[in-house]
Amino acid sequence: MPKFTDTISIRVKAGSGGKGSVSFHREKFIPKGGPDGGDGGKGGDLYVQADIKLYNLSHLFKDRIYRADNGKQGAGNNRHGGDGADLIIKVPPGTQVVDAETGQMMADLTADASRCMVAEGGIGGKGNAFFKSSTNQTPRFSQPGMPGQERRITLDLKLIADIGLVGLPNAGKSTILSRITNARPKIADYPFTTLIPNLGVIRRESGSAYRVADIPGIIEGAHRGQGLGLSFLQHIERVKALLFVLDVTLDDLDYNLKLLRSELDTYSGDLTSKPYYIILNKIDLIDKSVLPEKINGLHDARVLPLSALTGENMDRLPEILDSLMELKRA
Ligand SMILES: Nc1nc2c(ncn2[C@@H]2O[C@H](COP(=O)(O)OP(=O)(O)OP(=O)(O)O)[C@@H](O)[C@H]2O)c(=O)[nH]1
Numbered sequence: 001m002p003k004f005t006d007t008i009s010i011r012v013k014a015g016s017g018g019k020g021s022v023s024f025h026r027e028k029f030i031p032k033g034g035p036d037g038g039d040g041g042k043g044g045d046l047y048v049q050a051d052i053k054l055y056n057l058s059h060l061f062k063d064r065i066y067r068a069d070n071g072k073q074g075a076g077n078n079r080h081g082g083d084g085a086d087l088i089i090k091v092p093p094g095t096q097v098v099d100a101e102t103g104q105m106m107a108d109l110t111a112d113a114s115r116c117m118v119a120e121g122g123i124g125g126k127g128n129a130f131f132k133s134s135t136n137q138t139p140r141f142s143q144p145g146m147p148g149q150e151r152r153i154t155l156d157l158k159l160i161a162d163i164g165l166v167g168l169p170n171a172g173k174s175t176i177l178s179r180i181t182n183a184r185p186k187i188a189d190y191p192f193t194t195l196i197p198n199l200g201v202i203r204r205e206s207g208s209a210y211r212v213a214d215i216p217g218i219i220e221g222a223h224r225g226q227g228l229g230l231s232f233l234q235h236i237e238r239v240k241a242l243l244f245v246l247d248v249t250l251d252d253l254d255y256n257l258k259l260l261r262s263e264l265d266t267y268s269g270d271l272t273s274k275p276y277y278i279i280l281n282k283i284d285l286i287d288k289s290v291l292p293e294k295i296n297g298l299h300d301a302r303v304l305p306l307s308a309l310t311g312e313n314m315d316r317l318p319e320i321l322d323s324l325m326e327l328k329r330a
């Protein structure tokens with residue numbers, strides 16, 4: 001199983017500046033040339049940058065030190081040392097960069113290609129040519145380069161999705177995601193198949209596209225850590241709309257919906273105030289005559305019965321998603 005990493009601490013060290021050079025001009029027949037030691041180059045900076053192609057932080061290693069290159073030493077003949085190369089650590093959009101020592105947020109990288117400098121490279125030392133003066137014609141010293149900044153940072157991923165699928169385990173959330181997006185999550189007939197959030201993209205003919213997140217199932221007491229808990233809800237904290245997915249064969253749908261809502265609410269009241277729609281999944285398993293009663297029991301006009309397995313009514317889903325997205329924009 002691919003490991004999903006949503007929070008990781010790493011160390012970052014920018015490059016140190018190169019040392020200034022101590023050198024004297026030497027040429028045939030000119031025995032005592034002046035100082036010509038060049039300056040050292042600047043150390044490379046270290047950036048964290050959002051990259052839309054990434055979905056998780058699993059390419060990074062906990063506690064590893066990531067280093068940018070040091071600046072090169074200066075040299076004789078007033079040659080300036082080369083600057084060290086910057087290092088860019090790529091992360092998925094939605095990653096927050098926090099200074100691990102102070103707990104202060106350094107950046108919230110939501111937009112693709114947005115970046116922040118997390119450690120600045122040290123400047124290069126001056127070569128001895130710099131120190132030549134009327135009182136010291138032959139300085140025999142140079143400056144060392146300044147050390148690069150170093151710190152520990154925590155990268156905290158809050159996936160950016162437009163729509164979140166929420167439901168009890170086994171309701172068919174992942175099946176729906178696999179039907180409407182390019183995602184191919186694991187689907188199985190037992191609870192807690194989904195252990196890590198899955199993300200898929202829907203592209204509409206209108207040209208718009210949005211990302212749908214499928215998260216692990218929620219059970220009663222999740223806020224107390226039951227099941228897989230609620231910490232993964234951080235991945236849908238910023239969605240624009242929610243799709244509640246209920247297994248229509250369950251007895252008390254209204255109770256289950258309330259349970260989901262109250263678990264979400266204990267995590268964040270923001271979640272339950274988002275636009276939503278309720279999906280009654282697995283209608284292929286029930287007698288159609290009981291469907292109206294099941295729908296009425298929910299006391300809500302926003303209900304779509306469907307079967308992710310047979311595809312019945314699935315064609316109505318994209319339009320509903322469109323309208324939910326519109327709602328938010330209005
Ligand atoms: N008969 C029927 N089975 C379905 C339907 N949708 C999903 N299933 C089945 O229900 C089971 C659970 O589906 P998943 O998509 O893994 O459910 P989930 O909500 O993602 O489950 P967790 O990840 O465990 O929370 C699988 O065996 C699916 O094949 C449906 O419309 N009809």
Ligand SMILES: [Mg+2]
Nearest residue numbers: 173174193194
């Ligand atoms: Mg699942």
